[in-house]
Amino acid sequence: MSEVAVSQEVQPGTGEIAVVRSGLDPVADFTMFAQANTPALYRIAYLLCGDPHRAQDLVQLALERTFKAWKKVGDGDPFAYARRVLATARIDTWRRTRREVLTDDPGSNTWERSAPSSDTELAERDRLVRALMALSVKQRRVVVLRYLLDRSESDTAAELGISAGTVKSTASRALARLRTLVVSDGEGSRS
Secondary structure, eight states, rough: OOOOEEEEOOOOOOOOOEEEEEEEEEEEHHHHHHHHHHHHHHHHHHHHOOHHHHHHHHHHHHHHHHTTTTHHTSSSHHHHHHHHHHHHHHHHHHHTTTOOOSOOGGGGOSSSOOOOOHHHHHHHHHHHHHHHHOOHEEEHHHHHIIIIIIOOOOHHHHHTTSSHHHHHHHHHHHHHHHHHHHHHHHHHHHH
C-alpha cells in the first residue's frame, strides 16, 4: 500500500477545514475512515437507541451505506453523511416499532420509565396503569397516542385507521371512564 498524504487546511475567513487526500484507492481510504470514526459513530448510535447491540447494528448499517456512497461523500465530509445515516436508520426503527400491538400486560412494555421518588407516586402510577388496563383496547390506544405520545387528532386517526371524529369521541369517553376509575380506586384505597 502506498503512502498517504492527508492534509488539513483551515480556509481563511470561513473557518472550514478542507481535507485533501491523495494516493489511496477508495477501499483503503474508506477503511481508514471506518477505523478512525467507528468509536464516535458507536457513541452517537448508543445515545440514539440506548442499547449496545442495536447501536452496533446501526453503526454497521451506517458504514455500509457510507461505503456504497463513498464516491460521492469520500472527498466531502463522510462523517456527517454517516451521522445522518445513523439518525435516519434510527427513525426508521421508530416507525417500524410504532405499530406494535398493545398487550394487556402492563409489565411487558419496553419503554423506559422514570423511577418514582416516593411510595405515594408509585401508588398513583399503579392506580393509573390499572385504570388504563380497564379501558377497552381501542380507548387505550387512543389515550396513549393522543396524550402519552402527544399526537394530534389527525395523526392518531391516521395511525389507527379511523376518522378524526371517532378519535374525539373515543378520547372523550375514555377520559371520562379514566376519571371515574381513578377517583373510585383512590377512594377505595384510602378507606
